[in-house]
Amino acid sequence: MTLLDITNLSLKIGGLSVLRDVSLTVDPGEVVAVTGESGSGKSMTALAVMQLLPERARTKGYVTLEGTQLLEQSEAQMCAIRGRSVGMVFQEPMTALNPLKTIGEQVMETILIHQAMPRAEAEVRTCEVLERVGLPQDRFPLSRYPHELSGGQRQRVVIAMAIALRPRLLIADEPTTALDVTTQAQILELLKDLVQEYGMGLLIITHDLAVVADLADRIVVMRHGEVVETGQTQWLLRNMRHPYTRMLFAASNHQVTLPDTPAQHPLLEVRGAVRDYKTPRESLFGKPGRYRAVNNVSFTLHRGERLGLVGESGCGKSTLTRAILGLEPLQEGEIRLAGTAVTPDLKSAIRQKMQVVFQDPYGSFNPRHRVARLVSEPFHLLDDAPTGSARADLIAETLTAVGLEPEDGQKYIHQFSGGQRQRIAIARALITRPELIIFDEAVSALDVSVRARILDLMAELCSAYDLSYLFISHDLSVVRTITDRCLVMQRGEIVEQGATEEIFANPRHPYTQQLIAAAPVLPEIPEQNAHSQQA
Amino acid sequence: MLRYALKRLLSLLLSLAVASLVIFLVVEVAPGDPASFMLGVNAQADTVAALRAELGLDQGQVARYLSWVTGMLGGDFGTSYTYRTPVAEMIADRLWVSLPLAVYALALSTLIAFPAGIYAAARRGRGGDMAVMGATQLGVAVPNFWFAMMLVLIFAINLRWFGAGGFPGWEAGIGAGLHALTLPAIALALPQAAILTRVMRSALLDILGEDFMRSARAKGLSRRQALWRHGLRNALIPVLTIIGLQFSFLLAGAIIIEQVFYLPGLGRLVFQAISARDLIVVESVVMLLVFAVITVNFLVDLAYALVDPRLRSRT
Numbered sequence: 089m090t091l092l093d094i095t096n097l098s099l100k101i102g103g104l105s106v107l108r109d110v111s112l113t114v115d116p117g118e119v120v121a122v123t124g125e126s127g128s129g130k131s132m133t134a135l136a137v138m139q140l141l142p143e144r145a146r147t148k149g150y151v152t153l154e155g156t157q158l159l160e161q162s163e164a165q166m167c168a169i170r171g172r173s174v175g176m177v178f179q180e181p182m183t184a185l186n187p188l189k190t191i192g193e194q195v196m197e198t199i200l201i202h203q204a205m206p207r208a209e210a211e212v213r214t215c216e217v218l219e220r221v222g223l224p225q226d227r228f229p230l231s232r233y234p235h236e237l238s239g240g241q242r243q244r245v246v247i248a249m250a251i252a253l254r255p256r257l258l259i260a261d262e263p264t265t266a267l268d269v270t271t272q273a274q275i276l277e278l279l280k281d282l283v284q285e286y287g288m289g290l291l292i293i294t295h296d297l298a299v300v301a302d303l304a305d306r307i308v309v310m311r312h313g314e315v316v317e318t319g320q321t322q323w324l325l326r327n328m329r330h331p332y333t334r335m336l337f338a339a340s341n342h343q344v345t346l347p348d349t350p351a352q353h354p355l356l357e358v359r360g361a362v363r364d365y366k367t368p369r370e371s372l373f374g375k376p377g378r379y380r381a382v383n384n385v386s387f388t389l390h391r392g393e394r395l396g397l398v399g400e401s402g403c404g405k406s407t408l409t410r411a412i413l414g415l416e417p418l419q420e421g422e423i424r425l426a427g428t429a430v431t432p433d434l435k436s437a438i439r440q441k442m443q444v445v446f447q448d449p450y451g452s453f454n455p456r457h458r459v460a461r462l463v464s465e466p467f468h469l470l471d472d473a474p475t476g477s478a479r480a481d482l483i484a485e486t487l488t489a490v491g492l493e494p495e496d497g498q499k500y501i502h503q504f505s506g507g508q509r510q511r512i513a514i515a516r517a518l519i520t521r522p523e524l525i526i527f528d529e530a531v532s533a534l535d536v537s538v539r540a541r542i543l544d545l546m547a548e549l550c551s552a553y554d555l556s557y558l559f560i561s562h563d564l565s566v567v568r569t570i571t572d573r574c575l576v577m578q579r580g581e582i583v584e585q586g587a588t589e590e591i592f593a594n595p596r597h598p599y600t601q602q603l604i605a606a607a608p609v610l611p612e613i614p615e616q617n618a619h620s621q622q623a
Numbered sequence: 624m625l626r627y628a629l630k631r632l633l634s635l636l637l638s639l640a641v642a643s644l645v646i647f648l649v650v651e652v653a654p655g656d657p658a659s660f661m662l663g664v665n666a667q668a669d670t671v672a673a674l675r676a677e678l679g680l681d682q683g684q685v686a687r688y689l690s691w692v693t694g695m696l697g698g699d700f701g702t703s704y705t706y707r708t709p710v711a712e713m714i715a716d717r718l719w720v721s722l723p724l725a726v727y728a729l730a731l732s733t734l735i736a737f738p739a740g741i742y743a744a745a746r747r748g749r750g751g752d753m754a755v756m757g758a759t760q761l762g763v764a765v766p767n768f769w770f771a772m773m774l775v776l777i778f779a780i781n782l783r784w785f786g787a788g789g790f791p792g793w794e795a796g797i798g799a800g801l802h803a804l805t806l807p808a809i810a811l812a813l814p815q816a817a818i819l820t821r822v823m824r825s826a827l828l829d830i831l832g833e834d835f836m837r838s839a840r841a842k843g844l845s846r847r848q849a850l851w852r853h854g855l856r857n858a859l860i861p862v863l864t865i866i867g868l869q870f871s872f873l874l875a876g877a878i879i880i881e882q883v884f885y886l887p888g889l890g891r892l893v894f895q896a897i898s899a900r901d902l903i904v905v906e907s908v909v910m911l912l913v914f915a916v917i918t919v920n921f922l923v924d925l926a927y928a929l930v931d932p933r934l935r936s937r938t
Contacts, residue, residue, distance in 0.1 A: 107757060140840055163845070171843030178841075183834040186853045188931060196850075198842045233932045 089154075091116045091289040092137065092257055097149035099132055099313075106132050109312045114257065119280070121304035121321075122293045125535035126337070126506075127315040133563045134259045137291070138176055139166045146555040148319050154256060155622070172202045175250030179262035181243035185234040191218070192230020214483040221250040221278060239401075240271035243466040247278065253270030254286050254497055261293045268400035268562065273606040276303055282301060287540045295535065297340045298565075298608035302324060309333045325611055341610050342540035343569045344547035349393050353557050356389040356412065356524055360421030374530050381407040384421070389524070389558060394550065396571030396588060398559045398603070405560050409528055413444060413560070417436045427524060440469035443517035447529035449509035453501040459512055463487065466520045482519060489552065490515045491545055507538035511545065518553065525557040533567060543570055564607045576600045624935045631924045633919055642913040647688050648904050656680070660900040661704060678704055691906065700907040705899045710907045713892065716913075720790055721881075721889040724804050724811070725873035731741075731812035732819055733866065739816070740823025740862075745850060747828060755820065762817025771810035771883040778806060788885035809883045811877060815869050822865045825937060826858035833857070859930050867923035871916040 092114040099107035107129045122130045124585050135141050138153055139158060151158040153173060161169065170176075175198075178184045185194060192214055199210040215225055221244040234242055243263065250258060254339045260279060264272035267535050280303060283290045294300055301308055301321060308318045309332065315380045317330040362384060367377035382404045389395045410416045412423055414434040423430040428438050443466060446452045453462050460483050468474035474482055484494035490511040501509060510530065527546075531539045543566070549555055560565050567574060567588065574588040576597065584597040595601045658674040659666060675681050679690070694701060700710035743755040779787040785806050793800045830836065831854060839849040878890030889908060896904035928934045 131831055140837065167843050167845050169843070176841040178834060178838060180834050186835040186837045186839070186857070187933060188856050189853070197839075197844075201843050201848070233936070235933045236936070244836065248674060249838065 089116075090114070090152075091118075092291065093150070093152040094133070094137070095134070095150040095217050096134060097147065097151060098243065099129075099136055099141070099148075100146045101538075102144050105162045105313060106145075107136070110310070110313070110315055112308045112315065112318060114291050116256065116289050117283060117287045117378070119283055119290045119292060119304045120306045120308060121300040122296060122308045122310060123294055123297060123336070124310035125537060126297060127312070128310040130295075130310050132313075133310070134261050134291065134293050137259060137391070138170060138174060139163075140170075160203075160564065163609075168202070171198050171250075171255070172253050173255050174203070174257045174259060175253075175255040177246050177250050177258065177260040177263045179224065179265050181239050181246055181266060185242055187234055189233075190230060191223075191228070191234060191237070191248075192231050195245065195248045195252055196230075198249050202253060203543040204253055212346075213252065214248075217252045217529065218245070220282075221245075221248045221251075222274075222427045223248070228413070238271075239466050240267055240275065243271075243275055243277070246284075247275075249281060251286070251288075255288065257289045257291065258282070259293070261297070263292070264299065265294070265296065269564070270400065270601060270606040271606075272299075273608070276608075296608070297337055297536070298610045301611050302608045309336065335457055337610065338542040339536040341565070342536075344543050344545055346394060346547055346570070346572065347551045349572050350391065350554070353391045354511075355391045355393075355426060356484050356558070357424045358388070358408075358412070358421070359386050359423075361385045361408070361411060361418050361423060362420035363404075363411055363416065364419045381580055382411065382418075385577075385580075385582050386421075386583060387575055387585060389556060391523070392554050393573060394556070394571045396556065396567040396574035397558060397568050397577060398562065398564060398574065399577035400562060403577045405577055406528070407580075408577070409526060409558075409560060413442060413526065414439065437471070440466065440520050441523040443520065443522040443524075444526040444528060445510070445513045445517050445530040449506045449513060449530050449533060452513060453509065455501055457501075458497065459487075459499055459501065461503075461516045463512060464499065465516060465517055466522075470520060480525060486515045486519045487512075489518065491541075505538075507534055507542060510534060510542055511537075514542075514545065514549070518549070521553070523556060525555060527557055527559045527561075529561055530559075532561060532563060539566070546570060549558055564592070564604065564610075576603070627928050627934060628925060631921055632737055638917050639914060642917070643910060644688070644911050646906055646913065647691065647841050650902050650909075651684060656900075657913045657926070658704075664759050680906045688886065695907070695910065701903045703896075703901055705896075705901045705904075710904050711763060713904065714889070714907060714911060717887060717889045717892045719793060720804075720887055721874060721877065722807055723800070724886070724888065725870060727801070727804055727808040728811035728873050728877075729870050731808055732816040732869065733813065734794045735816035736819035736823055737821040740827065741855070743820065744831065745847070747831075752801035752824075757826075758818045759817040762813050763821075765814070767814050768883055769811050770813050771880055773806065774806045774810055775883070785916045788883070790886050804886075807877070807886060809878055810883075811873055815873070819862065819865055819869065820904065823858065824864050826861045827854055830854045843884075856930060860927060863923050863926050863930070867919050870919050871912075874915050875912045915927075 090113045094113070095111050097107055097110040098105070099377045100409070102322070112120065122133060124130050124568070132141070137158065139161070140296055141147070147159055153169070156169070156201055158166070158169070158352055167523055185191070195217060196210050196214045199205060200207065204210070205213065211230070214230060218228060219225065223241060225245050228237070228241070234245070237245065263279065264275050267275060275298065279290060279292070282288065292303065299310050304321050306319065307321050307324050311332050317324065317328070319327070324333070328337065352480070361382055362380065365379045365381055365384035367379050375507065376526050385408060407416070411418055413428065414432055415431045425438060425441060426594070430438070463483055463486060464479065467479070473479070483497050487494055492508065492511055492515070501512070504512065531542050532545055534542060548569070559567060559571050571588045573586065574591050575582050576584040576591065576599065578599045582593060584595065584600045591600060592604065595604055658671050658678060660678060662671055662674060679687065686715045698711060700714065702708065703710050703713060706713065739755050743752045746752045775787050778784045786803060790803050791799050827850070831850070836849055836853055839853045840846070844852065849925060869898065877888055878894055881888040891910045893905060896908065
C-alpha cells in the first residue's frame, strides 16, 4: 500500500501560485528524491505534507498518509501526526536545534510530547536513538548542548529527533547541503540504513543531482511549482524525456575549456605561511593558548594560471585567503604578490592588483547604491581613477564583458537575480584589471544552470583578459573543470598539490583519496542527451 | 561558570575604580566654591578660608580623593557641607524610598510587559497585536509626569483610594509605605512597560522565525507549546538587557515623579545638593548610582549565563 500519496496538490501564497497539480507517491521502504532548482517548489511540497506552511498559504488537492487526508486534519490532529507518523529533517543543522536546551531534552521531547511512554522509558529510548544515529553515550551524553557539537553531529541529533518514534515517513529537506563531503557521505549512509532498518519511506529534497542519483529509488523533477518528470532512478537517468531534466543533469556536470597556460612567471608566492589565533586563557591569569589555522603553507601561483584550493570547512582555506588578501598578519613566512610583500598595511597601489569575489551574491553589495557605483568601488584604490565619460565607458565595457547591459548600471542590486549579482561581483573584481582574482566559493550558492553559465563566463574572461585566479571551493567537480592546478588543504596544511587532472585521476595523499571517494558522482549521461541542451 | 562570574566581578571592580576617579574630577572642575557659596557674596575672605579648612577643601586633590574613597569603603561618605549631617545617613534615608520605588515600578512593568509582549507576538498582525502595539505607542509617547498627574486626579482626588503625595515612612508599616508608593510606581512603570512590551514582542518574533522553532513544530509541538518551551527563554536575553537598563534609570531618573508626589527620594536629594553646591553629597550620590548601575549590569551578566549555556562554557 502507498504510504504517502500526493495528488494534484496546488498551493497559493497570497495571490502567488507556488505549486500546481503536484502528484507523487512514496511507498514504505522507498527513497523518493524531489529535485529542482531554487523556486521549484520542492521545499513547499515537503512543508505541505507537514502542514507547516506559511500562514497565508492556501492548499488544494489531496495529501494522503496511510489513508489519512492530511489537508483535512485540524491543527490539533496534525500535532499528533507530526513527529509520530512523519518526521522531518532540515537543511541547516547549525540552527535547527534550540541552543539553550541539551540534546537529550530535545530528542526526548519528541517522545514526551506524544506521551508515547513514561519519562524513564523515554530516557532509555533517547539514549538508544542517539546511539543509533552514531552519537554513543560515552562521548555524547544527553547533557551535551548543541554548541558543543559539530555540524554533522548536530544533524545526527536532528535526525534522532525525527526518528525517535519511528515514524512511517521521514522527510529530509536538503539534509546534507550545509555539510562537508565526507560528513555528507556519512549522513546519507545513515539515512539509507534507517530506511532499510525501520521500513520507513524517505522523501528527500535536494538540489544535488549526484546525491539523488546515488540514493534515490525514484526521482521527481520539479520546476516552477510543477512536476516535469518522474520515474525510477535508473530508468529516468537513461531516458530523460523532459528537456529541463536533461538540462539539469548536463549543467550539474558542466565542463568548460580553459585556454592554455602561458609560460611560468610567478605572480603570487606563498612561502612557509603560518597563521596563529589566540584561544581563550586556560586560567584567569594564564597565557592565552594558540591555534594554528594555517601551518607552513607554501605554493606559487603563476601569471595566467588558474589555481584551485579545496578542503573541508575548518581546514584553514578562509584564513589563508584573508592572509593573501592582506587582511590579517602572518606569524611566520611571507606572501609576495608580483614581488611585493603582502601585509595588512599594504599600499592601495598593490592592493588594487588583487580583487575578490565572495560566495553570497545577496550579502556582498550595498543595497542603496546603483550598480554603476558598486562596480566602480575598486576605483578608490587608484590614484588616477578615470573620471567622467572615461569612467562611464569603462563601467559599460566591464558590464558588457560579464554579459550584462551597460544600462544595468543605473539599476539597484535588488533588481537582479542571484546569478546576475554574481556577474556584477565579477565585474567589480574585473574593473581595475587586477593581476589576481580570488574566487571564494563564488559559485557555491548558485543553482546548477546558473552556475554553468557563470563557469562559462569565467572561461571566456580567461581568454579575453588572461585572468590569473585562485579558486577556493569545497565542490570538487567545479574545481576539476575550472582550474589547471590544485591544492588540497587539510588541518591548516597543504597535503597535496599538482595538476588538477592528475590529482583527480590519481590522488596520492590518503585525505585526497578520501575526499574524492566521498564526493557523490553523477552517472554517465547517455550521449544523445548530453549535447541536446544549452545551459 | 565560576570563572565567568569571577571575570565579570573583576571588571565590576575596575569599572567602579575608574568611575570614582571620573566623578571626583568632574565635580572638582565644576565652577563654584562650596565655602563661599555657603557664606554668601558678602563673606570675609578669612571666614571663607576658615570654613574651607574646616571642610577639608584646603587639602590637595589627591589627598581629598583618597580620603573620599577610603572613607566610602568604610561606610563614611563624609559630612554634607550644607546640612552638616553625615552624607551616609542622608543617602540611607532617601535610598529607603528610592530603592523600593524602583523595585516596585520594575516589578509592575515586568508584570505588564511579559504577558502583553507574549500575547502580541502570538497574535502577530491580528487585532490583539495591533491593540497592544497601539497602547505601547501611547505609553512611549506620553511623559510619565502626565500619567502621574492623571493618576492623582483619578485615584487620589476623585476616588480617594490613595493619597496625592508624601511618604509616611516605613515606621508606619509596610502596607502603608507600599500604599503611598503605588501611584508613583504605576506612573514610573507605564512608560517602561510600554518599551519592555515592544522589546519582548520583537524578541519573540525574531525567535519565532528561527529554524529550531520549526524543528519544534515538526516534532509535534503546537504553536503555543513551541512558543513557551523554546521561544521564551531564547527571547529573554534581549529582554534582560532592557530590564537592567530600566532599573538603573528608575533608581536615579525618578526626580520628576518624586517631585509630583512629594517623595523624599534620591533624585530630589541630588537635585537639591547640586543647587546648593553640596559637592560631597553630589559625589556620593552619583557614586552610589554608578555602583547600582554597575552591580545591576553584573547581575544581568550572571543572568545571561544562567539562561545561555554557551556563555557558561565560554569561560
